[in-house]
Amino acid sequence: MSNTADVVDLFVIGGGVNGAGIARDAAGRGLSVILCEKDDLAQGTSSRSGKLVHGGLRYLEYYEFRLVREALIEREVLLEAAPHIIWPMRFVLPHSPEDRPAWLVRLGLFLYDHLGGRKRLPGTRTLDLRTAPEGAPIKDEFKRGFEYSDCWVDDGRLVLLNALDARQRGARVLTRTACVAARREDGLWSIDMQDGRSGAVTKVRARALVNAAGPWVNDIVSRVAGQNSTRNVRLVKGSHIVVPKFWEGRQAYLIQNSDKRVIFVNPYENDLALIGTTDIPYEGRPEEVAAEPSEVDYLIKVVNRYFKRQLTPRDVVYSFSGVRPLYDDNADNPSAVTRDYIFELDAPSGGAPLLSVFGGKITTFRKLSEHALEKIQPFFPTMGKAWTAKIPLPGGDLPNADFEQFLSDLHTEFPWLSPSLVKHYARSYGSRARQLLAGTQSEADLGRRFGPDFYEREAKFLVETEWAGTSADILERRTKHGLHINATERKTFEDWFGNIMAVAD
Template identity: 90%
Template sequence: MNDTLDIVDLFVVGGGINGAGIARDASGRGLSVILCEKDDLAQGTSSRSGKLVHGGLRYLEYYEFRLVREALIEREVLLESAPHIIWPMRFVLPHSPEDRPAWLIRLGLFLYDHLGGRKRLPGTRTLNLRTAPEGAPIKDAFKRGFEYSDCWVDDARLVLLNALDAKERGAKVLTRTACVVARRENGLWSIEMQDGRAGAVTKVRARALVNAAGPWVNDIVSRVAGQNRTRNVRLVKGSHVVVPKFWEGRQAYLIQNNDKRVIFVNPYQNDMALIGTTDIPYDGRPEEVVADASEIDYLIKVVNRYFKQQLTPRDVVYSFSGVRPLYDDNADNPSAVTRDYIFELDAPSGGAPMLSVFGGKITTFRKLAEHALEKIQPFFPTMKKAWTATAPLPGGDLPNADFEQFLSDLHAEFSWLSPSLVKHYARCYGTRARQLLANARGEADLGRHFGSDLYEREARFLRDTEWATTAADILERRTKHGLHISAAERKIFEDWFDKIMLAAA
């Protein structure tokens, strides 16, 4: 990297879903862009979500109709743009008369079905849990339920694909590079970045700065940019646990607790279940957030209220926690804090605007990016129009957005791959799987095998094309191989990857 880079139009701080989405959109509109992330892409909140593209059924209770409508519309837009990492899922909601009345749930589901112009996903239906197969794992005390549609998403890969598309459209994506100083000088931002590995400092000038740092948004405003804060971010901690899957079928469950919170119980990684989330005020360092014992006990207690098979903390094979950077609207209940997004535009007459992003959710990131660029459009009068609504993400250009047909075609093309491996490559990379497998004729061409479906060729592909610089980048974010290999296999892979990275340095 040069000591000083040329002037760019837009400097984006934060490699989570909002920053990556904004960088992608801006690059496609003809702006020159740098995306700067102090850690790995999606290392913070954006890889620690509930893995859902959803309208937010419970937000209707808080009259967030605009947000729900936007999210429901985006649900189908995203499903079309990335059918390899986003797919439909049916959710079963057992009715508990002790919590919300049936008429209220039916009303909410009616709005959910019709508020966003649903096209591809099936609508709601009522279930007799005593006779429907979806009711088999539910305790007999719950006789009636409802089934509705939402979508699953690989959240970390969604971030990665946005960054990859931004790069393909000309953006510079800098990971493990912290923005340490940003000051206005002569109508431009003068910015210093520090490489977290080598420590080298690089300077760049930008016409505008977007602060999409998530939980660190206020830190960028005050410490890095030296500006006064006029809005506050409210940190809310959400934890999840992973346990062995304990029911038959592909359906997920949405269960109500007697404190009015709802908990998702979703199929995960074929033979596991993802359970979450909690909503707890958080005032610690976002980097240090973990799921504590009381949260794990809370989630297990809610599940045990509904399901015949009873869980204990010993069933938890993995847990994770994320910090949601919500806009502080002074709500007393953390669950009631708005999930909508808010912008703060600091634009002095001398130029060099700074746009800070508060809040947001995975489902609405694309629309958030459009709205962010609308805010700064007056500073870039030649900027092109919005374009992402109909553009597939990398690997998402499947014929007719038909994943099952693509999977079948890929398996026929690479018939020597195991069904498990071909599905893994198809799900992670979509049509880019052919790039990964270029010139491979058999298993030997995949290189060293590290356990489960992890081979050397994939690790090198991720290093070369997706900014993976540590074993954890691969095992935890680019893929979920870390859940399927043993501790000994993980250590072998970590040692091997550290060596190839050292050799390449």
């Protein structure tokens, strides 16, 4: 829609899932867009979640029916849009009569099954944990359980796919580029961006500004834009631990603690388990968040209450922590703070609107993006209509959203790949795996091997197509190779990566 070279329609601050989702949606509606992220895409909260696309079963206790219904509907929309990085998972909930009565759990699960028009996922069933194989790792004192459905997601890749689609539709995506100032001039936003690598400052003008900075949303409003917000973000820290998987089967577990919190125990990366999360008020710098020993002990204690296999801190192979930027609704209990999202629109009569996003969760990012575009639609009357509900994300265009069939087809096309490598490429890149593998005829064509299923060709692919600029971008966010290589292999990769990036510069 822009007809002036140095003016864009929309400038989005924040390369998390909400910012990337808004940029994608806006670009697809015909707006010219710049997405500006001060670090790497998904480096903050969006890659440090519990890796779930879920309705939020426990939110029903807080009467968040609108949010749960929207999340349940979105669960199936996203499952269709990205079947390579999102897939169904069954959750076993051992019943503890000390915490919640069985009738309340059954009622919650009934609503969960029916509130969002479930179509693809199987419904709830009751389990006798004494005889069901899912009950094998559970202590004998827990005799009854319930099993229900939700979905797993590779959260970091979800952000990347939205940014990729935004770029394919014309958006400029700038990583490691901070928005250092924004001011209204002559009915437009005049914006200063600083390259985090060179220090160079670039100016751009925009008709509208979207602040999707997550934990930094208030900072952007006050420090960068010089505005006063009537809303506040409440920072709540959530920590996870990763341990070797200690049960058979593909099912996950949802366990209740005596403080009424629920903890997920999920299969992770084939032979690991992801356990979390905590809910702790946080007042530090979001960049410095880390799992505390007390949080590790808390999670281990909850797991040991239910499982025969007793964990100790020595079992923890990795931990991470994220800051949830929740909308501050003045709830006393951090677990009760709403996971819904709120917008604040500052739009003086002279134009140049500022839309700030407070709250939100991974599952509802697409709908949040739609609602954000609705808020600024009056400033762009010829903007296109909502479109993302039916369009797959990059790599997600699998026939009938059938991942298993695609996996089989990919193995037929590249029979020299090992089964684990075929699955890794298929899960990570979907149909884009063919782009990564184009022209290869043997393992030698993948280049240097750095670790299990980790080759030079993939690393270069991520640099060339997905903004990877550091070794951590690849090992931690675009892939999970960092969990599967030893210290020597990591050092070898980091040295190699440093060399190729130096040559590129």
